[in-house]
Amino acid sequence: xxxxFQGIGAAAALPSAKKFHSQxxxxxxxxxxxxxxxxxxxxxxxxxxxxxxxxxxASATSTASKPGHELLLFEALREGLEEEMDxxxxxxxxxxxxxxxxxxxxxxxxxxxxxxDLRVLDTPIAExxxxxMGIGAAMTGLRPIIEGMNMGFLLLAFNQISNNCGMLxxxxxxxxxxxxxxxxxxxxxxxxxxEHSQRLESYFQSIPGIQMVACSTxxxxxxLMKAAIRSENPVIxxxxxxxxxxxERIPDDEYVLSLEEAEMVRPGEHVTILTYSRMRYHVMxxxxxxxxxxxxxxxxxxxxxxxxxxxxxxxxxxxxxxxxIVEECMRTGGIGASxxxxxxxxxxxxxxxxxxxxxxxxxxxxYAGTLEEWTVVQPAQIVTAVEQLCQ
Amino acid sequence: MALPLGKSKRILQCLKSKICVVGxxxxxxxxxxxxxxxxxxxxxxxxxxxxxxxxxVNAATQFATRRFESTKAEKHVDSLCDAEGNQLLDFPxxxxxxxxxxxxxxxxxxxxxxCYRVLDDNGQPNMSNFVQVSKEVAVKMYATMLTLQVMxxxxxxxQRQGRIxxxxxxxxxxxxxxxxxxxxxxxxxxxxxYREPGVLLWRGFTLQEFANQCFGNKADYGKGxxxxxxxxSNKHNYVTVSSTVATQIPQAVGxxxxxxxxxxxxxxxxxxxxxxxxxxxxxxxxxxAAVMEAPVIFICRNNGWxxxxxxxxxxxxxxxxxxxxxxGVRSIRVDGNDALAMYTAVHAARKMAITExxxxxxxxxxxxxxxxxxxxxxxxxxxxxxxELWRMARDPVSRLRRWIESNDWWSxxxxxxxxxxxxxxxxxxxxxxxxxxxxxxxxxxxxxYDAPPxxxxxxxxxxxxxxxxxxxxxxxxxxxx
Numbered sequence: 118x119x120x121x122f123q124g125i126g127a128a129a130a131l132p133s134a135k136k137f138h139s140q141x142x143x144x145x146x147x148x149x150x151x152x153x154x155x156x157x158x159x160x161x162x163x164x165x166x167x168x169x170x171x172x173x174x175a176s177a178t179s180t181a182s183k184p185g186h187e188l189l190l191f192e193a194l195r196e197g198l199e200e201e202m203d204x205x206x207x208x209x210x211x212x213x214x215x216x217x218x219x220x221x222x223x224x225x226x227x228x229x230x231x232x233x234d235l236r237v238l239d240t241p242i243a244e245x246x247x248x249x250m251g252i253g254a255a256m257t258g259l260r261p262i263i264e265g266m267n268m269g270f271l272l273l274a275f276n277q278i279s280n281n282c283g284m285l286x287x288x289x290x291x292x293x294x295x296x297x298x299x300x301x302x303x304x305x306x307x308x309x310x311x312e313h314s315q316r317l318e319s320y321f322q323s324i325p326g327i328q329m330v331a332c333s334t335x336x337x338x339x340x341l342m343k344a345a346i347r348s349e350n351p352v353i354x355x356x357x358x359x360x361x362x363x364x365e366r367i368p369d370d371e372y373v374l375s376l377e378e379a380e381m382v383r384p385g386e387h388v389t390i391l392t393y394s395r396m397r398y399h400v401m402x403x404x405x406x407x408x409x410x411x412x413x414x415x416x417x418x419x420x421x422x423x424x425x426x427x428x429x430x431x432x433x434x435x436x437x438x439x440x441x442i443v444e445e446c447m448r449t450g451g452i453g454a455s456x457x458x459x460x461x462x463x464x465x466x467x468x469x470x471x472x473x474x475x476x477x478x479x480x481x482x483x484y485a486g487t488l489e490e491w492t493v494v495q496p497a498q499i500v501t502a503v504e505q506l507c508q
Numbered sequence: 509m510a511l512p513l514g515k516s517k518r519i520l521q522c523l524k525s526k527i528c529v530v531g532x533x534x535x536x537x538x539x540x541x542x543x544x545x546x547x548x549x550x551x552x553x554x555x556x557x558x559x560x561x562x563x564x565v566n567a568a569t570q571f572a573t574r575r576f577e578s579t580k581a582e583k584h585v586d587s588l589c590d591a592e593g594n595q596l597l598d599f600p601x602x603x604x605x606x607x608x609x610x611x612x613x614x615x616x617x618x619x620x621x622x623c624y625r626v627l628d629d630n631g632q633p634n635m636s637n638f639v640q641v642s643k644e645v646a647v648k649m650y651a652t653m654l655t656l657q658v659m660x661x662x663x664x665x666x667q668r669q670g671r672i673x674x675x676x677x678x679x680x681x682x683x684x685x686x687x688x689x690x691x692x693x694x695x696x697x698x699x700x701x702y703r704e705p706g707v708l709l710w711r712g713f714t715l716q717e718f719a720n721q722c723f724g725n726k727a728d729y730g731k732g733x734x735x736x737x738x739x740x741s742n743k744h745n746y747v748t749v750s751s752t753v754a755t756q757i758p759q760a761v762g763x764x765x766x767x768x769x770x771x772x773x774x775x776x777x778x779x780x781x782x783x784x785x786x787x788x789x790x791x792x793x794x795x796x797a798a799v800m801e802a803p804v805i806f807i808c809r810n811n812g813w814x815x816x817x818x819x820x821x822x823x824x825x826x827x828x829x830x831x832x833x834x835x836g837v838r839s840i841r842v843d844g845n846d847a848l849a850m851y852t853a854v855h856a857a858r859k860m861a862i863t864e865x866x867x868x869x870x871x872x873x874x875x876x877x878x879x880x881x882x883x884x885x886x887x888x889x890x891x892x893x894x895x896e897l898w899r900m901a902r903d904p905v906s907r908l909r910r911w912i913e914s915n916d917w918w919s920x921x922x923x924x925x926x927x928x929x930x931x932x933x934x935x936x937x938x939x940x941x942x943x944x945x946x947x948x949x950x951x952x953x954x955x956x957y958d959a960p961p962x963x964x965x966x967x968x969x970x971x972x973x974x975x976x977x978x979x980x981x982x983x984x985x986x987x988x989x
Contacts, residue, residue, distance in 0.1 A: 235769050238800070241796055243791075249759045249793070250793075253762030257766045276755060280752045290729045291955040293740070294958070
């Protein structure tokens with residue numbers, strides 16, 4: 118049950134003074150005419166209505182009367198980050214080369230000059246330790262955003278993320294909270310080599326206490342970044358190395374997306390294709406071919422990797438009765454594996470065919486361009502899979 | 509392909525992707541080598557080229573150089589002189605004087621770092637420049653140390669009797685625990701390892717609260733989720749103990765950074781053992797605290813043993829104190845069994861940390877007079893005579909008692925009265941804690957997130973269903989509500 122009400126010129130409640138383990142709720146500041154929704158669990162979030170969130174790939178419809186502005190995905194991330202840093206002085210960034218260098222992918226460009234070295238902190242090459250630092254800072258009231266230069270490097274931070282970040286709120290009996298955002302680029306890039314092509318979402322998905330989201334467009338990148346920063350839980354935001362230069366027109370008005378919602382990219386009737394991050398684009402490319410062949414695929418960008426938005430996914434399964442999962446993770450132990458299990462457990466009665474999951478093979482990503490291309494699911498495979506599924 | 513670099517040590521990276529040469533300063537050493545902008549055409553070497561063997565730039569291979577604003581432009585004169593006319597070179601990181609004598613820095617010093625101490629073995633002060641503690645503070649310190657000792661003994665026995673599953677004593681380290689806590693303020697945030705309950709005791713954690721945590725009952729602030737001795741209390745500014753070794757050290761640095769951003773009159777203090785100082789987290793935390801100028805006090809309880817590993821197998825440096833210099837951290841070695849020395853050192857460290865924004869490393873030498881934990885029997889790897897020596901002759905509690913007695917602040921009667929009172933209180937606390945209910949089933953699922961998500965709600969429902977169906981398989985004293 119959700120209550121929807123207009124926030125007319127609602128003033129933002131000032132963030133509470135940095136008390137030790139502040140209990141106050143932070144409310145979303147809303148400009149005139151924006152909508153915010155109180156979710157059934159009582160948490161407010163500023164979202165655009167579902168219909169507005171659904172849009173064709175690579176084009177944006179702005180629900181505001183203003184035309185919006187165009188930017189690249191990494192700029193959208195930066196914009197979200199900057200807005201949150203303006204809004205709340207407790208928000209800070211730490212990571213390698215995020216300061217005057219502006220970040221390896223320019224997500225933090227200009228922020229050090231604007232907010233100072235203390236709020237945009239350059240760390241030495243010790244991922245476990247600076248993640249630990251972020252956790253300690255969060256426990257004493259800050260809201261750090263920890264950047265991994267590449268998600269793969271966060272493997273070094275696994276101890277702090279699993280044993281402390283995910284756990285200390287629980288083991289302390291709720292006395293200490295850890296509102297950190299851990300973000301960085303991952304996924305298979307262009308010939309970056311096996312060590313820089315990791316898909317960490319597979320490894321992290323089991324850790325209790327954390328949430329995971331993956332962005333795929335400038336619109337959802339900004340919205341998810343803001344939501345992650347405002348969340349009281351530790352959130353891991355997965356970006357993709359190859360998506361940083363995507364361009365899109367996004368609304369001028371402030372918006373925050375929900376961390377637990379999937380995005381309807383293309384409604385359809387014949388088959389539900391679930392995907393996230395870069396594979397969304399391969400799926401949409403395959404969708405064009407499929408439409409020409411007379412199929413009507415429903416494409417959902419799941420966005421929330423932990424927990425899954427089984428509401429949106431379930432509704433789709435009940436409609437189409439066929440599911441194809443397209444992911445970049447490796448077959449064994451990936452997001453697709455968990456998603457397959459979750460859908461089967463919950464919606465077996467609605468399935469007309471076994472769930473098909475297209476993933477990368479269980480191999481380290483090779484360097485050679487041709488080999489690398491074939492470890493990643495390609496549109497042709499997606500088309501074939503849909504054709505087989507719909508027989 | 510290697511391009512001769514001349515006298516500068518700058519390294520060029522050859523990258524296949526198109527990266528333009530960043531605009532180079534007018535005085536740059538490189539301006540004679542490249543045109544500005546993308547070197548897509550062959551850039552012939554300028555006549556100022558110094559190296560006659562230089563290879564022409566290959567058009568297919570493009571170069572990039574990183575430009576750091578902090579580095580000064582290359583000087584054409586590549587060395588400077590100091591006041592005596594000795595040659596210096598301006599390397600990244602600062603000026604360094606040259607020497608013509610090849611001399612390796614020895615791996616160990618001629619003499620080990622001296623250890624600061626105030627009270628001798630008989631509890632008599634050997635010099636006068638220590639922080640004069642008042643009678644109140646001294647007696648409170650002593651009473652707290654004694655309480656810790658009694659509490660440890662009784663809880664250890666309780667574990668042996670099977671009443672709690674696990675316990676860790678701090679025998680021999682009471683002075684480190686209590687005297688350091690006494691020198692701090694309640695606003696200083698503590699990031700403990702697991703052998704520092706004395707800090708909590710000083711700050712007012714009651715024996716009942718300790719017992720509740722050890723029994724994991726519903727009054728435990730941790731809601732029964734952690735093993736015994738994993739205390740945590742936000743109102744006492746004591747972060748919940750996490751079993752992982754040394755992970756709290758970088759957390760303390762991060763928290764210090766947050767205090768610094770706030771301009772608070774407080775620092776963070778973190779404790780760890782000789783074993784913990786070997787971890788990667790220790791290294792990076794100290795390094796980074798120095799770089800960030802964070803107000804954090806690192807207290808290493810060098811008690812000689814990491815479970816069964818003696819310090820001779822742990823490191824070959826002169827203990828932990830010398831590492832401070834390796835990171836640019838001011839450090840001191842203190843007699844950890846001397847309450848007044850600990851008090852004085854921590855007092856000074858706190859002032860420096862807060863007013864000068866710097867980390868301080870204190871190595872407190874001591875001895876782990878008890879076993880590592882109730883799962884350990886240290887007589888297996890060290891002589892009982894050694895344990896007995898430290899427990900009896902070098903007991904920090906006795907040493908402080910001798911001092912307060914010599915000031916007429918304590919007496920035999922006060923001693924026996926305190927001992928029997930504490931003993932009774934601990935036993936009572938244990939009895940009470942044992943009888944308190946365990947936390948309800950709902951607490952398995954709360955605090956994983958700020959609000960329980962749907963999958964956890966479902967899992968809770970499932971669990972309740974299962975318990976309802978098979979009550980005989982579940983403990984009867986766990987409330988289902």
